[in-house]
Amino acid sequence: MSLLEVTNLGISFGGLRAVDEFNISIDKGQLYGLIGPNGAGKTTVFNMLTGIYKPTDGKIFLDGVDITGKRTADINKAGIARTFQNIRLFGDQSVLDNVKIGLHNSFEYSTATGIFRLPKYFATEKKMDERALEILSVFGLDKDADVLASNLPYGKQRQLEIARALATNPKLLLLDEPAAGMNPNETKDLMNTIALIRKEFDVTILLIEHDMKLVSGICEKLTVLNFGRVLSQGETSTVLNDPEVIKAYLGE
Amino acid sequence: MKKINKLALFANKSNQRLFTTISVIVVLYVLMTILDGTGNLSSLMKGLLVPVCAYSLVAVGLNLCVGYLGELSLGHAGFMCVGAFTSAFFSKAFVGVIPDVPRFILSLLIGTALAALFGFLIAIPVLRLSGDYLAIVTLAFGEIIKNVINVLYVGVDSKGVHFSMKDMMSLGMEPGGKIIINGAQGITGTPRQSTFTISVILLLLAIVITFNFVNSRTGRAVKAIRDNQIAAETVGLPITKYKLIAFTLSAAIAGVGGVLYAHNISSLTATTNTFGYNMSIMILVYVVLGGIGSFSGSIIAATILTLLPEMLRGLSNYRMLIYSVVLIMLMLFNWAPGILKWREAHGIKNFKSILKSKNTKEVQ
DSSP states (O other): OOSEEEEEEEEEETTEEEEEEEEEEEOTTOEEEEEOSTTSSHHHHHHHHTTSSOOSEEEEEETTEEOTTOOHHHHHHHTEEEOOSSOOOOTTSBHHHHHHHHTTTTSOOOHHHHHTTOHHHHHHHHHHHHHHHHHHHHTTOGGGTTSBGGGSOHHHHHHHHHHHHHHTOOSEEEEESTTTTOOHHHHHHHHHHHHHHHHHHTOEEEEEOOOHHHHHHHOSEEEEEETTEEEEEEEHHHHHTOHHHIIIIIOO | OHHHHHHHHHHHHHHHHHHHHHHHHHHHHHHHHHHHHTTOSOHHHHHHHHHHHHHHHHHHHHHIIIIIIOOOOSOHHHHHHHHHHHHHHHHHHTBTTBOHHHHHHHHHHHHHHHHHHHHHHHHHHHTTSOHHHHHHHHHHHHHHHHHHHHTOEEEEETTEEEEESSOSGGGOOOTTOEEEEEGGGOEEOOOOOOOHHHHHHHHHHHHHHHHHHHTSHHHHHHHHHHHOHHHHHHTTOOHHHHHHHHHHHHHHHHHHHHHHHHTTOSEEOOOHHHHSHHHHHHHHHHHHHHOTTOHHHHHHHHHHHHHHHHHGGGGGGGHHHHHHHHHHHHHHHHHOHHHHHHHHHTTOOOHHHHHHHHHHHHHO
16 A cells, blocks of 8 residues: 555645646655646645645545644654755754754653653653764764754755654655755765665655756656646656656756 | 763753853842841842842743743733732731741742733733734733723622722721722732742742753744744644743743732732833843843843832932933943944953854854
C-alpha cells in the first residue's frame, strides 16, 4: 500500500481555482518530485498536505489514515514534516534549540517540571541534547550548535530546516525548493545529503524543485503541475521526455 | 562528548547571568537593610522599597508576555489590580480570624491564583488576536477591571456577605457590620504586611521561575511560536496551549506585584494612576527601557523610574518635565542606532549588544 494517497484534491481562493483534481500516490521509501512552472500550485499542494490550507475538495490519506482538513500540528504528529521555500527558522534561538523544538513531541516533561527543575528535567534535557546533536552531525552542523539560527549562512539555514523537520520523526518529508539559491557545488552536496537522510532516517521524500539536474539525478517519479492541474505523471525519464511537459515547462 | 561539555558550558553562561542578577539584588537588599538599620535611609526612600519590588515584579511578568510570547499587552495593571484587591479583600475580611502569617500567605496565594485565572480567561478570546488588536483589547480589559472595582460595594455582617454595585446604603448592612470594599474609596485598613524582605524574596522567586520557564521545553515552544508561528505548527506544537500557559504565568506574576502593593498601603483605590492605563503604560516603559526579553533590565528600569520622580520632588513644578527629558535620554541611549554605534566605538555596551557581538563572533 502507498504511504501517501491523494485523490481529487482541489482548492479555490474566491473565484480562483488554484489546484484542481490533484491525484498522487507515493510508495514508502520513494523519492518523488513535484515540478512545474511558477504559479502552477506546487506550494499550494504542500500547504494543503500540511493543513496550512484546508482543501475545498478531495481526500488525503497518510498510511491509510484520513488526514484531510486536520490541524497542522496534528498532521505533523501523524507523520508529515516540511521545509519552506522562504526559510522559516526560529531565528532568535540557537541551532541546537531549533532541533530540540523539533524533538518537542518525542521527549516530554511537564511545565512544572521545567519551572522547578526536577530531576526529570535534567535527564530529559540531556537526552534531547544528545539526540539533537546526533541529527545535527548528519548535516555537519554539530559544530554550530550554539550559534543563533539567524546568524547561520544561507546554505546551512536550509540544512538546519531539514534537520528540524527530521527531528519530528516524520514518515513523509516535504522539501519545498531545497536547492533554491544554491550554486552547483552546494546543490551537489544537497543531493548527497538527501540520499543520506533517506537512508539514515528511513523517510519518504516529496520535493518541489526547479533545478532539473537535481530532479533528474535523484527523483524516481515525477508529477508535473501546470495551471493547478496534473500535466504528466510517472517515471522520471518518461515524464521528462513527454512532449507536453517539454512544451509547457522545460522548453524545446 | 567534547561537544556536550561545550554545550554544558553554554548553558552555564545563561545560568551565570541569572546568578549575577540574583547576587546584585541580594547585595542591594543587604545594603538597604544596613542603611535602614543605622538610620541612614530617608523615610521617603524607605517608603519606596516595597513599591520598587512590586513594580519590578509586574514588569518581569509583562516582559514574559512581550519578550517571550511576543504579544503586546496593555492590560497588566489590570492583573496587578485583581491580585491587589482580591488579596486585600481576603486579608481585611479575616483580620483577627486567622493569625497574621498564614493569613498573608493565603492572601498571596489567592491574589496570585485569581490574577492567573483572570489572565487565563482573558487569554482565551484575546490570544486569537495579535499585534495592535491584542494591545487594544487588553487595554480595554484593564479599564473594565478598574471601573468595576470603583463601583463595587462589599460588606460582611453576622448574616453573611453583602454585595452591591449601586451604593453603600443598598448593602443593607446590620449596625456593626464591616464594610470591606467601599466603591471608589476602595479598601482601607489592609494590614501592612509587605515588608522589604518578603518583597525581595518574592522578586527573586519570580526571577528564578521565569528564567527556568523560558529555558525549559515549554519556554522553547513559546519562543518558537513567537519567532515563527507557521513553522511552529508544522513541527507539531499546539499553539493555543502554549500561548495560554505563557499569558497565564505572566498575569500571575503581575498579580504577585499587586499583592505586595496592596499590603503596603493603608488605602487601596483603583485610579488611573494606580491601576489604569497610565500604570499599564508605565510598566511597558520599564520593559522597553530595560530591554525586551531581559528580566534584569526590567528590574533596573522599574527601580530607576520609580525612584526618579521622588528624587526630583524638590524641583516641584519642573519635576515631570525633567523626568520626561531623562526618560527620552535613557531611551535614546539604549536604542538609538547612532548612539549604539558611538557606544560600540567607545566600548560601552549594554546587555543586548554584548549578546549580539558574542554570537556574530562565533559564526566567523
